[in-house]
Amino acid sequence: MARFIFVTGGVVSSLGKGLMAASLAALLQARGYKVRIRKFDPYLNVDPGTMSPYQHGEVYVTDDGAETDLDLGHYERFTGVSARQSDNVTSGRIYQTIITKERRGDYLGATVQVIPHVTDAIKDFAKADLGDLDFVICEVGGTVGDIESLPFMEAIRQLRNELGRGQSVSIHTTLVPYIAAAGELKTKPTQHSVRELTSLGIQPEVLVCRCEHPLPDSERAKIAAFCNVRKSAVIPALDAPSIYAVPLTYHAVGLDDEVLHAFGIEDASEPELSKWVDINDRLENPEGEVTIGVVGKYVGLQDAYKSLNEALVHGGIANRVKVNIRWIDAELFEEEESDIAAQLEPLHAILVPGAFGERGAEGKIAAVRFARERNVPYFGICFGMQMACIEGARNIGGIAHASSTEFGATDEPVVGLISEWMSEEGLQKREVGGDLGGTMRLGAYDAKLDGNSHVAAIYDGANMISERHRHRYEVNTNYIDPLEKGGLVFSGMSPDGELPEIVERPDLEWFVGVQFHPELKSRPFDPHPLFASFIEAALKQSRLV
Template identity: 50%
Template sequence: MTKYIFVTGGVLSSLGKGITAASIGTLLKHTGLRIGVLKLDPYINVDPGTMSPLEHGEVFVTKDGAETDLDLGHYERFLDTSLTHNNNFTTGQVYKTVIENERKGQYLGKTIQVVPHIVNEIKERIIRAGIGKDILIVELGGTTGDIEGLPFLETIRQMKHELGKTNVMNIHVTLLPYIKAAGELKTKPTQHSVQELRRIGIAPHMLVLRAEVPVDSEVKRKIAYSCDVDEDSVIVAEDAKTIYEVPLNFLKQDILTPICKQLELENCKPQMDEWTSLVHKIIMPENEMKIAFVGKYLDLKESYKSLTEALIHAGANLDTKVNIKWVDSEKIEEESVDKFLQNVDGILVAGGFGERGVEGKIEAIRYARENKVPFLGICLGMQLSMIEFARNVLGLEDANSVEFDKKTTNPIIYLIDEFIDASGSKQVRTTTSPMGGTLRLGEYECETKENSRLREAYDSSVIYERHRHRYEANPKYREALEANGMEITGESHGLIEAVEVKNHPWFLGVQFHPEFTSRLQNPNPAILAFVKAAMNSEVDA
């Protein structure tokens, strides 16, 4: 029978519930248990796919093409697993399903209410996510007391009674603020948050205290007594040097003993040697290097969370600290490109939507190509590398993407609909967004060209990576590009998936998002190869 750990949060949001859930899952997985994870998002959006990066941060894409909360990225990176749409759902999805069922007459004319209909739908989705797992860790987004989270909390309360006390554990993450003027850690916010949770009918078995300073045993004892929690179940989540150190910090506090006791688990000794070694290399690396990260959402770096984490993974596995030099592509347009890209070991141009900052990215790509700096372009970064090559090598001055110039006479990049119409391909799986666009979402296969950088990186003729885009490279220009030194080295049913530049130390553009499949213990091959090439470049850092 699947056992459940519910992770809730109090006082305020962004405390690190996702990292807490992922860290506990990592420790339990390394004991040999089958661990599942689920994120419940109380917002009414059906998914974050149409939300601005400035509003929501990164949209993480699962293997099966679901657009989800960025916490799923943390789960995959920590647990070294691939998740699906079953591992994340929102209030919007729940209400949408219940309303559709009511319209079909599936409730036999009953009055539809939050209890039982909404709660039962949430319950069914939780149970479904736990199938085949020893333990399902369920993280509830938001803060205890939020009106939109109440149906989820009611579900958690009911499941304790239905499943039995030894099959359910409630872990509550709260803030332990330090008031500098008083020189004290204040416990009242935690006490009030636990009281609110108890008022709803949920008694936490464990508290995880987020703090910026060390917490002594006296404060922990005070919280244990006032919140009616065992002393060994008060765990401190102090700021760590890297998020990957959090599981090790929890382990030092013997977090698994009370968890195993509550859930009646036998093995509480995880094998964390490899993880410990990688964390040591993140904190105390043998080498250092500098990558210029060219993007346009730099005021909110959460928009690039998976990519920055993927660079950390590659660095850890190469015993190197990857220092990121953030470069705003709009600033490149306003000033000299040399000012921003001199003395870097590698240049990365990330994906994005919209015309803002595009010309700056193209200038960065030109700099990388002409100055022989190792380069990786992702999604839009690949498309812009083709546009840059067409303009400056093929001499097609108006070369562009129809995303930015619908009237261009040289559409190097065009809508996928046009490819499907021209080729008649039925093999290309696409998704239609609610806003009317056709997208490629999720995992697709890609054939790699022999003797290419791509084949060398993956050591495989066929690879599988995830996509999130609606514009494609136009195959009409393939012959001209290849005749002048830009090779097509990755393909998927006629679609261009990767390009490389001959006579360059290391230049790769990929249509897919390699960062979505990168893990600490299994870094993505393309990003690993890029970092390795940058390490070996002759540019002085």
């Protein structure tokens, strides 16, 4: 029977609950246990798919097509376990399910209430699809005291009672701030946060205390006394040099030992952490460095490109080089006085990531042109591939007004709305003006590669690959001939030959555009081949600059 670990947060948000949960899962895995992580998000959106990246960071997409919280990306990167639709639920989805049942008459005339109907639905989500897992880690978004999270806290309280003694552990993450004027760490916020949690019927067994300064034994003892936990269960959490040092740091301060002790497990084997030691050695002792320019639309919030940022780091790990990322607002290149060359010449490679909407598109097209004309390694992802096709059509293919229907009506729709495609569920159809939520081409789809292409070589000779998608527009196949005459080769297509998946320019050192999002499948201990190859090309470029 799977044991449950419930992770909550208090005092403030952004304390690193997701990273802590992912690190704990990695440590339990390293001891030989099977672990899965789930995320409860209390907001009323059904999923984050329609939310601005500035509101919620990136939308992480699973193989089965779920649009989820970015923390699921941390879970996958740290554990290598692919997340599923059943691993992320929001209040919106819970209420949507309940209201649908109520309208159908499933409750047989009963009054539908938060208790038991909402809490039962949350418990059902937590317990679903477990298989032969040893541990299920459930992270609750937000902070204790938020009105939105109350049904989740009540569901956890009930579930802990139902599971019985020794089958669940509560971990509460709090802040221990340092008051510079007093020269002291203050434990009172942690005390109040734990009191709030216990008032909801949940007594935590382990406290993870974020702090900027080392937490003295005296302060750990004070927290333990006021919060009713063992002193050894008060875990200090200081900033680490990189997120991939966090599992080793938590193990050093005893997080996994304390959690296992709370379950009464005293005979667990020591964790095998050699792969984490190797990753950190590569990060701390690089043999070179490269600078990658990311010409994007949401560069004001790096969480909007969280998986992309990490995939570039993974490419550096594969090549044992430090990757410096220069975030460049694409709109800057649309200003008349903008000196594009001055901005891009110092770079060793250029990447244009996914996006939605017309804002910044012309700046991205200008970046593509610079990379093509200067033979600088270029990587276009999703929207970045579409801009590469529009740039090629305009400047080489003789189609001066090439554009995308995403930007409005056009006589030359090199990129257009995808109206239908085949999936495992059958033919999918979309219409202009339809719902935005959950209506894109989402999840893992196969792509067939040209065996003689550069990309096939990057994928080690594979002729079929599977990658995750999240997009509503596609390159129009009616323009393949003029684009290929201009040197842009379509080296990857959907198995039915209807949807372009990959383009490349074989005459250049490294120029690849992909319709999918390879960053979603990259792991620190298994870097995605496209990112590893891209960083290798940037390293070669750095020796020429």
